[in-house]
Amino acid sequence: MVTFKTLNSTFMNKRKFLKNTVMATTGMTVVPSLVLSSCKTEPKKEETVEPEAAAATATSFVLPPLPYGYDAFPDTIDAMTMEIHHSKHHQGYTNKLNAALKEANISGKTIEEILTMDELPTAIRNNGGGFYNHSLYWDILTPGNEGMSETLATKITEDFGSEEAFKNELATAGAKRFGSGWAWVCQDGDKKLHICSTPNQDNPLMKVAEQMGTPILGIDVWEHAYYLKYQNKRGDYLQNIIKIINWDKVASRMS
Ligand code: MN
Numbered sequence: 001m002v003t004f005k006t007l008n009s010t011f012m013n014k015r016k017f018l019k020n021t022v023m024a025t026t027g028m029t030v031v032p033s034l035v036l037s038s039c040k041t042e043p044k045k046e047e048t049v050e051p052e053a054a055a056a057t058a059t060s061f062v063l064p065p066l067p068y069g070y071d072a073f074p075d076t077i078d079a080m081t082m083e084i085h086h087s088k089h090h091q092g093y094t095n096k097l098n099a100a101l102k103e104a105n106i107s108g109k110t111i112e113e114i115l116t117m118d119e120l121p122t123a124i125r126n127n128g129g130g131f132y133n134h135s136l137y138w139d140i141l142t143p144g145n146e147g148m149s150e151t152l153a154t155k156i157t158e159d160f161g162s163e164e165a166f167k168n169e170l171a172t173a174g175a176k177r178f179g180s181g182w183a184w185v186c187q188d189g190d191k192k193l194h195i196c197s198t199p200n201q202d203n204p205l206m207k208v209a210e211q212m213g214t215p216i217l218g219i220d221v222w223e224h225a226y227y228l229k230y231q232n233k234r235g236d237y238l239q240n241i242i243k244i245i246n247w248d249k250v251a252s253r254m255s
Helices: 004-021 034-039 051-057 079-103 111-115 122-139 150-160 163-176 234-244 247-252
Strands: 181-187 193-199 214-220
Touching: 079 122, 111 122, 122 214, 150 163, 150 193, 150 247, 163 181, 163 193, 163 214, 163 234, 214 234, 214 247
Parallel strands: none
Antiparallel strands: 181 193, 181 214
């Protein structure tokens, strides 16, 4: 039986490797999903591929490991939601993206290059979006929230009036999204920040987006992200999830 704790420590050991491979798609040699093999029954049976070599030869996208355990947010997202969301939903998007890329004979591109293509086949739009969006979502959450740095708070006050106004606008964007989708904070070409929302697994990198931009924060508002704990109360989920944002990570995505 693999516990959350051992699973997470396996994840942590793999972070460097996956950081180097998850967004890399160049080359032709197969690199198996180390996370998945360790998630199943034999956590110690691991590949011994050097990170650099693996990054250079990865042919498909790999589910990024969580930088914390499934039980990291007991007051905000229950462990079962976390586990299903990461190991089933995100894994599913990853697998289907890889299949769709193979089908379309697309290789050697980063996920960002793929999502900004002029014409995205539907399967790549949906599953590539799902892969990218969830990778960002996990990355900008933290169980050790310490608030915004003064630099980020100043920037947000400049662009939104106040930190409170910014958080309200973000929560409102998520609450008003009809059906499934995402709420985003993006940076424009002129460095200004804006908040928007996209349907389904679209995101602001895509040319189909109503408002394009570089995502620095994304919140999943699909029911699968919150329904076990919050049922129909998406607003409560949004209020709570904004409290576990890793603001330093968000700031590090700004140019
Ligand atoms: Mn999701």
